[in-house]
Amino acid sequence: MKLWERDPILDLQHLTMRFGGLLAVDDLSMQAGRREITAVIGPNGAGKTTVFNCVTGFYRPSEGMIRLRHTAGAEFLLERLPDFRIAKLGRVARTFQNVRLFAGMTVLENLLVSQHNELMRASGYTLLGLFGLPVYARAEHAAVERAKHWLDRVGLTSRADDPAGDLPYGGQRRVEIARAMCMEPELLCLDEPAAGLNPRESEELNGLLLRIREETRTSILLIEHDMHVVMGISDHIVVLEYGRKIADGTPEEVRNDDRVIAAYLGVDEDAVEDARAEVQP
């Protein structure tokens, strides 16, 4: 039995998402293992981002169940929670395909906004903070320390006081991951984190994600097109095509799956042997 079946942090059962007549996700069941890196891959339009939006509450699934179980044992049925509560209670953080930073705020401010709920509590829901009580000052200091830690991890400490919108694209992607990690999430959902990165940057991203897996209790779920990232770091890969799951297994299993290769190369299954000879020298 695979780890993701034994102790899943995220368990999707019969997830279906319809937009009018379009069936974006069709009866998808999959698991993501605790403290593993799970990749969801598939050709364009396969429904990957839709699955993400269902998990993070931006869409409400038409059918199915999404169960999140924290390491401490708390369980949440995500399909019943609004998006911000999934982030707040479920401790599910996410990044976006087209980076969504607060461009007019500094990098450090971005990282503090993501610690909003904790700081809100420390500021006595603004009342205590308004009178400048030391309780809040201490909490803010701790929040800045945590932000510094993650800035150091993504190598952007020197840009902390620059507006986030001033950073180059690769830097913005790293800030978005740092911002998500400042929430100390149980589950981190990354929507195409390597899109638009050059090979060196995508190599650094691999290192960063592996470090997150080693050093924190955060499990990672990611959508990615860059096979170098997917094959290099994933413990578990789920392949979607037209909203259905066509393969599920370790990178090795998926790499050799005929249906996956056929889907990716856009050929019929019986033509796979020739195609494989072309891609694997």
Next chain:
Amino acid sequence: MADRSRIDLAAALKDSGVAAAIALGLFGLLVGLRTEASSTSELELLPRPMLLAIVVAAVFAGRFLIMLLYQSGAFEIDTSRFISSDTKARIARLSRFAGPALLLFALTMPFSADRYYLDLGILVLTYVMLGWGLNIVVGLAGLLDLGYVAFYAVGAYSYALMAQYSGLSFWVCLPVAGILAAFWGVLLGFPVLRLRGDYLAIVTLAFGEIIRLVIINWSSFTGGPNGITGIPRPSFFGIPFIEGEGGFADTFGLEFTPLHRIIFLYYVILALALLTNFVTLRLRRLPIGRAWEALREDEIACRSLGINTTHTKLTAFAIGAMFGGFAGAFFATRQGFISPESFSFSESALILAIVVLGGMGSQVGVAFAAFVMIGGFELFREFAQARMLLFGIAMVAIMVWRPRGLVATRDPSVFLTEKKTIPAEKVAEGRT
């Protein structure tokens, strides 16, 4: 510099001809014809070809001149030639003292000014406070509110009615008026939670009108269009400003002058405005203030970070409305008389103009804009006819040269090593 070879007379003439034709079409009926009652009291049409010709010729000549100047490059002004980077740095250094200097001026003003300038000062400070209050909603949270005057009205009427029916003093009613206005802010907030930008502006505009119309039509309670008269004046914490025994002058051994009350009112509104400023600056450094600004930048990202956008928006509406309510209560006690006329849409537009011209989110900018708009408007009182015209031209000019307002840069609320000002074009306006 002028480049002779670039001047194209034919194009300039053609363009001026088009302008003259448009002018002919526009003014043909407006200026060219005039109706007059004849001796038999019938309407007669009087053609005025000479006047029309003069107007059209003036347009032609003016356009031709502009085209020539334009082609000769006279309009291509390189501002860096006039203001060196050295001067710019000096201006930036000086501008840091602008806030304290304004404050010092505001604090010492009553000692040297006469009644007229004191009244003007009170008026300006009222608008500074309203501008700062609206700045929370529009500048920080990025929620375009065209009905802010509604909260001003709620505050004013709360105080006036409470004073009239229960006889409570100003200092008791002031917080209640603020709380009531905040309550109405939340009430307005609920239906508009999903709206942004233009749609939000329309609903808030309607809300402002609803409050005004309710006040007009609920005559039995609010006095309707006649308003409320005889609103109690504030006392110096229980000591009334009256001549004779027990009055303010008597108690403090001063010679009685009606100016005492005006000076007191001036300091009350100054204190209220400074309170607004202090609270806003504090809130910006608290998680709620950062959440407001994050909301202005990207609402979806906010939700993905676990921020309850509903609560965040409602608190912005409530706190902005609360300061509007304070200002309204002050307005009522200063005037001694309020009527729905004081709370028309043009007031909302004026307050919003102050915020936009000053620079959304900037405290000093908004204060300066209120000073210029209200004070400047007052200074041009003698040119009654041209006042609105000058006012309009000034607004257009500012928006052309400084489209993001006078102070459009943003100061970060926290920094690690060095505080860097964020340029205006990076900061979102909350229209998405």
